[in-house]
Amino acid sequence: MAGRLKATKKMKSIMKWYYIEAKYARYLGKKIAWITSGGPVEPLIAMNIIPIYPENHGAMIGASKKGGKMSEFAEGLGYSSDVCSYAKNDITSSITKESPIKGGLPKPDMLICSNNICGTVLKWYEIQARKFGVPLFIYDTPFVHTEFTEEAREYVNEQTKDYIRFLEKHTGKKFDYKKMKKVGKLSLEAMRLWKNVLETAEHKPSPMTAFDAFFHLALIVTLRGKKVVVKYYKQLLKELEVRNRNNVGAVDNEKYRLLWDNLPIWFRMRWLSEKFASHGAALVADTYTQAWCGVIDYVDENDFLSTMGEAYTRIHLNVGVDQMADTIKKFIKQYDVDGLVMHSNRSCKPYSFGQYDIQNLLQDEDIPVLMIEADMTDERKFSDSQAEARIDAFMEVIKQRKKEK
Amino acid sequence: MQKTAILTRFREVANAPYAYLRKLKSTTGKQMIGSTCAFTPEEFILAAGAHPFRIFGESESLSGADAHIQAYGCSMVRGMLEDGLSGKLDFADGVVFPHACDSIQRLSDIWRLNIKSLHFDVLLPVKLDTPTAKNYFVKVLQRFGKDIEKALGVHITDNALKEAVILMNNLRRRLKRLYTLQSEKPGVISGSDLAAIVKAAMVMDKQEAVTWLDELLVLLENEQGSQEKVKRILISGSVCSHPDIHQMIEDKGGVVVWDDLCSGTRYFEGIVDEEKPLVEAIAGRFTQRYVCPAKHLGVSFQMENLKKLVSTHKVDGVLFMILKFCEPFSFDYPDIKEELENMEIPFLLVEMDRHNEVDEQMRTRIDTMLEIL
The missing domain is CATH 3.40.50.11890 (Rossmann fold)
Structure with a gap:
């Protein structure tokens, strides 16, 4: 472990x-x-x-x-x-x-x-x-x-x-x-490091899960542009790389790799993490935490102020559904995932409306998709038993497919 | 022509808008361009020789839309998509999606991916109160004009745009006059007729609407309102397109003397300054008139605007008709509510599952409010 x-x-x-x-x-x-x-x-x-x-x-x-x-x-x-x-x-x-x-x-x-x-x-x-x-x-x-x-x-x-x-x-x-010049460079460096952190999950077994990413995300969201963030992600990256060198996975006996879409269900993080782990499944990537490093290419390191506008405008949630589907397709390949879990989030309409169409656009990927209806913080809108039954059924499908492959 | 006959004509259009549009298309050969929000700059569509109309989400069932938008999307957005998916809009050549709320934004994507027709995104700013935003607004309209020209294969001349501005201003002035008459002489026209007229005006050939309105206004200018004292009601919300609401209010001695609705005054409020450069003037109307809460005109705009309407029209009670799942309107409600409490103006919030349905519970609540007034 x-x-x-x-x-x-x-x-x-x-x-x-x-x-x-x-x-x-x-x-x-x-x-x-x-x-x-x-x-x-x-x-x-x-x-x-x-x-x-x-x-x-x-x-x-x-x-x-x-x-x-x-x-x-x-x-x-x-x-x-x-x-x-x-x-x-x-x-x-x-x-x-x-x-x-x-x-x-x-x-x-x-x-x-x-x-x-x-x-x-x-x-x-x-x-x-x-x-x-x-x-x-x-x-x-x-x-x-x-x-x-x-x-x-x-x-x-x-x-x-x-x-x-x-x-x-x-x-x-x-x-x-x-000072802005320095802050801009540090911000970009932090985003690059965050990207590297997330990409350690390409390794099989993955050294981290999306649940880890949801937690370690806090700094890139709140304090990017500060030295402490760069220092922190360097340390985290090092630790993850050591895990990869030693083939230590975040989930014991990782057999299946999944991709998460939408915000986390914050009040059921541990429950979901354990539930998927009990099936030998690791959520190796997610579209949410990737949003803080998805626009690096639009920023000019030496001219942050003049280029940040485009970067802030083209983030994952501010683009068309088909572009969102393309990002998911990219992650499916990059992280070699076996299935997609979509959180249909009653609190977040712009993230959730279009998920059915993303599923349609993923048809060529031939990948099972599970949709969990919930809310990011309102536990009144979540049913454990329903989610459990759906996750179990979804994992059965994935297991069968993997066996056939 | 008799008042009843004119009203019947408007009602026929409002009751079956898509049938009217099909007929209009076959008789005029004009291209039909639908819109999903009151922020559509219709002048450009008119100037291009096409016909602008509002999509209402007329469908009863939402089975097609269910496969694309979750049940926690508002019935307006889901209904519009259903109209598109089910073929009800097969006469439409294109649809305009002005940037408004998150749901309409996603509707645009889903529409583009599933329904074949010309597609226009009008990427309006969200804030309308800074020089930077106003400048951008003008550029968005210029692009929309070019997009229309390219898609329809026409050239929009300055003259045509000017004529369209004049025509739309004429329509707006008449609709506003009609509303003003209702406020000055409550009961001079029934609320459901008034709602039908505005709805019809969003669909009809604009010149025809102006002509019909002229005929009606001549008659109404000389008529009296209700002889009894009425309870003066204002409806606030996004879309409230069910005529029964007005009947319910009138049965209890109330009259809707004004509204703050996308399906009402937000369609016609504000006049384009005909003396100014046209595109700037069209943008100017959108950034000056009162707007939907998905747009920003200062942090207290919606509260102040409603207070102003309440005092201008001597409103006795406010009825909030808010579509379930509509975030922009829902978020403003608690603070507006507080303002009305301070003004000691009674109000009632009715959350509608469907914009085109009235249920018994709604009826009972509205009845009770009217009785209390």
């Missing part, structure tokens, strides 16, 4: 200090910006502003199995039972202070929202902008159904300039372009 990755402890410590710093930001003379998970964080790092991620917080709430209860509180305020549970968790926590982090998230001085992951964040951040009475900057990324147009390029690049002006206005400081 491979056991826990040693880096896990380090990660927990980095995250702990990150939240402690944020809690005392005021005393350190630092400002806090709440930012969406796909938002351009690098200019914040360059300005010494602490980025805080309500979505990351939502995931923590989900993992602590409080998502259902906290969504219910928001529903009592009038929010629909059918809207994003991350948003509802955050809205609840900002009122009740209930949180896996003591006292909840530190109050924002400003909000940075990019709609490259969904339109929901726009509504969510408007709500919080009203609640906290703080300025909101929207980094608007036109959807790339088939083409990234010239006018879209110009629009996002102009918004990068607007963004800098916004930060200068609300911090009262000049933007530090010199």
